[in-house]
Amino acid sequence: MRTRVSTGTRYREISGSAPATLRPILCVAALLISLALVYGAIRAGHGLRSEHWLLAVALAGLFVARGLHLFRPVTLVHVTMAVVAIVVGDFAYRADHLGIGFVAIAAAGLMLMLPQRSTPQPQELCRVAGLVDRTEDDPLAPFAFHSSKSYYFNEAGTAAIAYRTRIGMAVVAGDPIGNADDFPELINEFAEFARLHGWRIAVLGAGVRATQLWRITTEKHPLAAVAIGRDVVIDVDTFALEGRTFRNLRQAVSRTHNAGVSTEIVWETAISDETRAELLAIVDEWHAGRQTRGFSMILDHLLDGRHPGMLLVIARDATGRAVGFQRYGTNSAGLELSIDVPWRSKNSPNGIDERMTIDLIEHAKSIGARRVSLAFAAFPELFENEQRSLGASVAYATVHMGDALLCLESLYRFLRKFRSFGDQRFVLLRPVEVIPAAFALLTLEFMPNRSQY
Structure with a gap:
């Protein structure tokens, strides 16, 4: 037995591990012994109990x-x-x-080799905040704050990977954060770290550059890249509500002005208890929990001020009642903003989401910010083309089966108004691990988290 300490993550566990040169021998030995026991159970004829026992031990050996x-x-x-x-x-x-x-006997082998779980590291919030603040051109960087995540830091502490484990998969959320020059070495180190823990790697929401780095690192056991959608990013300096292209967007914003809607933009940490209760009441109208789901593109700790750099846009009707709000995370020294989850009252005026978004963009321009990310558009090509092949039609129907969790087509039609579809993002996984990887990815993103840390 020995203690293994990862200087990158401060992740400690007491574990026993056979040397790399000895593992193949032990693996083959366990396999041969299991086969011998199966053969013995078939040939022995010493009674049902003996056959059962031999087969159980053989199965345990296969698990080992x-x-x-x-x-x-x-x-x-x-x-x-x-x-x-x-x-x-x-x-x-x-x-x-x-x-x-x-x-029970067969399960003993399974239990002996169960995959280890990662441990949430909320105590690393300050280190993560510093890296998020230095991360550029990455709309998913603020989502590294999710309190359920674990982190792998490089030795210098200038870059990190946020991840969680499930059923033996180390699922990386988005791209690394911190100094981009350190990402290649960081990814190499994390791949070795995962291997030593018996974890297989999958990546949810990898950007174009990070995808190339991951595929180079995992060349011996390559990760396939599956496009899952595009970032929707507003270039603040060039965006303007002019021309026929934005007519529908202008009309939506005008309706809210005519209805007497006003907005205010404040830091999450600055709101009063009364305002917080008012906004949470809007969330509770939907009976969907207070952002208990999410991993790579949704944050937890809604409105409690735990996550650094959270900015709120609050919309109020003509009577002063709050009818909606949006929360934005910041990175790149506050020059980039990324929306978390928008919320609006069920009886809010039409166009409230568009109004809050436009006012936030104007605010970003006034403070010198460069980019505003308006969520992630999943499978936009699937929705924009109405002449679908048989395969695309099946995919379209499958996507709509998840409408109870997330209405992707409605989100696409909202985001399309801004004409700002950007770079693709990918899921990275090994083709032979599609089923466990899909289970890990979907449950991490959509199953409610049992607690916040």
Whole structure:
């Protein structure tokens, strides 16, 4: 047993790990022993109990062989669970409960090689905030603040990767943050870090440059890139509500002015308890939780001031009642803003989202900001082309099955008004790991988080 310490993450665990040169031998040995036990169970004829026991041990051996192949370390917790399973299995066999005994003995091998979980690191908030503030041209940088994430820092502390693990997958959220010159080495180090923990890598929301770096790093076991959508980024200096292209957008904004809607832009940390309660009441109208979902493109800790650099746009009707708000994260020393989740009252005036967005863009221009990200447009090509092939039609129908969680086509039609579709983003994964990777990605992004940290 030894203690492994990652200087990049300060992630510690007591674990046992066979040397790299010995692992293939142990893996083959476990596999051969398992096959021998299966053969023995078939040929022995010593009774049902003996056959059950041999098959259970063989299956446990296969689980161990797989764990060794994946480089999974064995921790004290794993050993304890495996020993308990063996004891339960032994008692079950002695009591002639063969089914329970079989499951328990086989599960001992599975438990011994269960993948380790990452640990949320909310204590790293200050370090992460400094790196987000230095990150340029990355709309997803502020989402590194999500409190459930773990972080891998390079030795100098000038760059980091935000990630979480699920079912043995280390799922990286977006691109690295910090000094872009350090990203290639950082990605190399993280790939080795994941390998030593027995984690396979998937990336959700990788940008174009980061995708190239990941594919170079994982050349021996290449990650396939699957395009999932585009950033929607306003160039503040050049954006203007002029011309026929923006007629619908101008009309939506005009309706709110005619209805007496006003907006104010404030830092999240500056709002009063009364205003916070008023805004949370808008969120509660939708009975969808207070941003309990999300991983790579939604933040938690709504309106409590935990995340640094959060800016709010609050819309009020003619009576002064709050009818909507948007929260924006900032990076690149405040020169780039990225929307989190927009909220509006169910009885708010039409055009309220457009009005808040336009007023935020004007505010960004007044403070010298360069870019405003208006969320992420998933699969825009799927929605813009009404003449769809059979495959595209199936994909279109599949996307709409998730409307209860996120109405992607409605979001696309809103974002299309701004004519600012930008670079693509990708999911990166190994083709042979599509099923576990898809499960990890979808559950991390859409399943409610049990707690905030």
